[in-house]
Amino acid sequence: MKLGYAIVEAFRSMRRVPLMTTVAVGTIALSLMVFGLFLVVTYNVREALQEVKARVDVEAYLDDGVEGEALLFLRAEIAVIPGVESVRFISKDQARERFAAQYGDTLLALLSENPLPASLLITLVEDQRTGSGAEAVAQRVIPMDGIDEVVWGRSWADRLDRLILALTALSILIGLVVSLASVFVISNTVKLTVWARRDAIEIMKLVGATDGFVKLPFFIEGTLQGAAGSGFALLILYGIYGWVLPNLAGLVFLPSGVSGAIMIMGAALGGIGSQVSIKQFLEV
Amino acid sequence: MSLLQIYNVSKRYEALAVLDDISLEIDRGEFVCLTGRTGSGKSTLMRLIYMEERPDRGQVIVEGYSSERIRRREIPALRRKIGVLFQDFKLLRERTAYENVSFALHVTGTPRREVRKRVTRALTRVGLGHKRDAFPRELSGGEQQRVALARALVNEPILLLADEPTGNLDIEVGQGITELFQQVNYQGTAVLMATHNLGLIENMRIRRVHLADGRLTGDIESGSE
Numbered sequence: 001m002k003l004g005y006a007i008v009e010a011f012r013s014m015r016r017v018p019l020m021t022t023v024a025v026g027t028i029a030l031s032l033m034v035f036g037l038f039l040v041v042t043y044n045v046r047e048a049l050q051e052v053k054a055r056v057d058v059e060a061y062l063d064d065g066v067e068g069e070a071l072l073f074l075r076a077e078i079a080v081i082p083g084v085e086s087v088r089f090i091s092k093d094q095a096r097e098r099f100a101a102q103y104g105d106t107l108l109a110l111l112s113e114n115p116l117p118a119s120l121l122i123t124l125v126e127d128q129r130t131g132s133g134a135e136a137v138a139q140r141v142i143p144m145d146g147i148d149e150v151v152w153g154r155s156w157a158d159r160l161d162r163l164i165l166a167l168t169a170l171s172i173l174i175g176l177v178v179s180l181a182s183v184f185v186i187s188n189t190v191k192l193t194v195w196a197r198r199d200a201i202e203i204m205k206l207v208g209a210t211d212g213f214v215k216l217p218f219f220i221e222g223t224l225q226g227a228a229g230s231g232f233a234l235l236i237l238y239g240i241y242g243w244v245l246p247n248l249a250g251l252v253f254l255p256s257g258v259s260g261a262i263m264i265m266g267a268a269l270g271g272i273g274s275q276v277s278i279k280q281f282l283e284v
Numbered sequence: 285m286s287l288l289q290i291y292n293v294s295k296r297y298e299a300l301a302v303l304d305d306i307s308l309e310i311d312r313g314e315f316v317c318l319t320g321r322t323g324s325g326k327s328t329l330m331r332l333i334y335m336e337e338r339p340d341r342g343q344v345i346v347e348g349y350s351s352e353r354i355r356r357r358e359i360p361a362l363r364r365k366i367g368v369l370f371q372d373f374k375l376l377r378e379r380t381a382y383e384n385v386s387f388a389l390h391v392t393g394t395p396r397r398e399v400r401k402r403v404t405r406a407l408t409r410v411g412l413g414h415k416r417d418a419f420p421r422e423l424s425g426g427e428q429q430r431v432a433l434a435r436a437l438v439n440e441p442i443l444l445l446a447d448e449p450t451g452n453l454d455i456e457v458g459q460g461i462t463e464l465f466q467q468v469n470y471q472g473t474a475v476l477m478a479t480h481n482l483g484l485i486e487n488m489r490i491r492r493v494h495l496a497d498g499r500l501t502g503d504i505e506s507g508s509e
Contacts, residue, residue, distance in 0.1 A: 005390055016378045200376055200387075206334070207439065208363035209391035 006216035013197060014221060020196055021225065024189045028229025029236065031185040032266050036237045038178050039258060042171045044251055049164055056129040056160070058122040058138050058152045066118070066146040074146050078120060081140050083128035088121045095119060117148060131158035183269060186229070190222045190273035194281065201281045211282055218274040226270020230263045285348075287312045287443060287474050288333065293342035295328055302328045304498035305342070310476060312442065315469045317485050318478040320495035326478035329495070330447045333476070334366050335359055347442065364392055367436025367444045367473075371451035373428045375420045381407065381431045382416040388435045406434040410464060426457035433464060437473075444468060446477040450484060458484055 014021045066074065071089065078087050090098070095116040096108060108114070122141070124133055134152040142150050194201075197218075204214045241253050254262075288310040295303040302325040310316055320326050331337045332344050335351060344351040349362045375384050385403045394402070407413050410430040420428050429449060436444060446465065450458030462477075462484055469475045479485065485492070494502040 002393060009390075199374065203374055203376065203387065204391045205360075206363060206368055206374075207388035207392060207435070208360040210357070210360045213391050213393065 002213065002216065006213075006220055009217040010220040010224065013200075013217065014224070017193075017196060020193055024193050024225050025229045025232065027189045028186050028226055028266060028270065029232035031182040032230045032233035032262060033236050035178050035182045036233055036254065036262055037240075038174060039262075040237065040241065040254055042175070043254060043258070045167060045171075047252060049160070049167070052160060053126075053129045053164075056131075056134055056153060056157045057124060058134050058141065058150060060120045060122060060138075060141050060144075060150045061117045061148045062119060063146050063148045064117065070146055074144060075120060077144060078122060078141055081137055083124055083133055083137050085123045085125045088123070090119045090121055092116055092118045129157075130161045132161075186226065186266070186269045187273035187276065190225065190270055191277035193221070193225070194218055194274055194277040198281050201278065205282065214282065215275060215278055218278050219271050222274030223267045223271035226273075227263060227267040229270070230266025233266070234259055234262060286310060287314075287347060288476075289343075289345040290329075290332075291343045291345075293332065293339040293344060295325075295332065295337070295339050301498050303332075303339075306495075306498075306500050307342075308493060308500060308503075310443075310474055313469070313472050313474055315466065315475045315488075315490045316477070317488070317490050317492045318476060318495060319480065319482060319485075319492060320478070321480055324480075324495045325498055326480075326495055327447050330368070330445050330476075330478060333443075333445060334363055334368055360392075364439050365442050367433075367439065367441035369429070369432050369436055369444070369446040369449045371448040373420070373425075373432045373452075375428055375431055375435075377420055380417050380419055381412060381423065381434075384420070384431055385435045385438050388438055392439065402438055403434075406438040407431075409437065410434045424457070425453050426460060429453065429461055430464070433461070433468075437468065441473060444473050444475045446475065448479055449477065450479065450481060455483070462488070 060078070062071075062074075075087050075089065078084060092114050095118060096114050099116055100108060122137060124137060128134070128137070134157055138150045138152050141147055201214055238253065241251070244251065286309045288308070290306055290308040293303055293306045294301065306329070318326050318329065328337070332339055332351070333346060335344070335346070335349075335354060338351050346362060347365055349358065354362065376387065379387065382403055385406055386399050389399045389402060404413065404416075407416055410433050412427060412430050412434065415423065415427065418427075420431070423431065429452075433449075444465070449465075450461055453461065458481070465475050465477060466488070477485075492502065493500055
């Protein structure tokens with residue numbers, strides 16, 4: 001009975017002030033859209049950086065003539081180093097093909113013999129794909145028998161690390177500001193809708209409605225407005241995404257979990273916001 | 285025991301002493317008129333009775349609820365026993381007369397099937413049975429105050445508080461409202477009406493208390509001589 005009445009009352013009051021409701025939902029949608037846009041951008045930058053990071057690897061060039069059991073032994077020895085994900089053997093012929101594919105084979109054609117050494121390409125586990133991670137592995141490999149030279153992208157891996165660190169710090173900072181702004185805007189919008197009905201609240205209190213009875217319709221209304229606002233925000237975001245995508249290949253939309261979280265965040269902010277704002281009107 | 289007891293109550297707003305050591309008792313079924321100039325503290329006294337405010341000193345006891353001991357969550361139960369009327373009616377503009385009255389029942393959790401019966405009865409009681417679907421803007425001032433009265437009565441209160449109920453109305457319309465109060469009173473509800481319009485109550489055989497400078501004076505039983 002109580003819940004039924006509260007739901008009916010929430011819908012009726014939204015219908016009675018359509019402009020107010022539209023403005024509230026629109027404001028919530030806009031502020032969550034900005035928040036979502038920020039998430040989409042951050043998410044895509046992170047994805048791109050992860051892809052770049054995947055290229056942080058270590059290559060160990062072998063002395064000529066390392067093969068058979070010695071090669072197997074060396075591979076096994078490297079494979080057990082902490083931080084190593086996999087070890088792939090690149091033979092002299094494969095190295096030649098790789099070189100030819102990158103630089104053309106005119107240069108190699110001049111030589112009678114293949115000068116390129118065989119190598120072991122060492123892929124690192126994900127959290128070791130950093131300058132220091134690569135270096136740690138390289139230092140273990142250098143003294144091994146049969147190793148001629150070890151190379152890893154020392155300087156650019158270090159720079160990439162610093163870039164990721166800076167971007168992470170920046171995105172946390174901006175994320176904090178943007179989400180605080182969203183919370184502020186949404187709670188104030190909801191406060192406005194509560195304020196618009198302060199006369200009804202006053203009368204409810206006067207005729208002896210309990211606090212819970214006064215609050216419930218506002219809670220439902222705030223939650224619905226928050227959910228509707230975040231729904232619109234996601235729709236707009238998806239629209240922008242669909243419109244931009246053909247021009248920016250490889251851009252990804254938010255994972256469904258994050259979209260769901262935005263919905264829940266909108267609904268929760270609306271619901272909680274209504275309860276916080278109604279408090280000051282309950283002292284009648 | 286009296287319905288309402290006010291013992292040595294004082295109330296001040298910052299430097300201004302609005303009520304100064306007031307005592308008053310009202311019995312069940314009594315009709316009391318509270319007179320005094322605008323700003324003499326009549327509204328404050330009303331608010332103390334329906335416990336929107338608590339006294340700084342002294343005690344207000346309404347139907348066994350004491351201002352010293354009542355808990356916040358007990359106040360709704362008290363208010364359901366009191367009907368309150370104001371000079372500005374306090375109707376919800378976007379609701380019909382019927383909805384304004386039924387609102388008071390819905391928000392106190394009255395079963396739906398009972399609401400229709402009680403609202404119709406309350407509206408009929410104030411002579412507005414035929415205007416149940418009218419919005420406040422379609423009603424005259426007197427009619428709006430009657431809707432407010434119906435809302436105040438729909439929970440069958442034992443005490444009706446009316447704070448300058450005729451302040452916004454013509455003399456004749458105001459008299460019509462006061463007559464309704466008397467009918468309500470005949471049916472057993474105690475009435476405390478605050479007014480600064482002495483002409484309105486000239487010919488009524490009721491008890492009068494006068495508030496001036498924060499003190500009660502001249503508690504007289506009119507017509508009893």
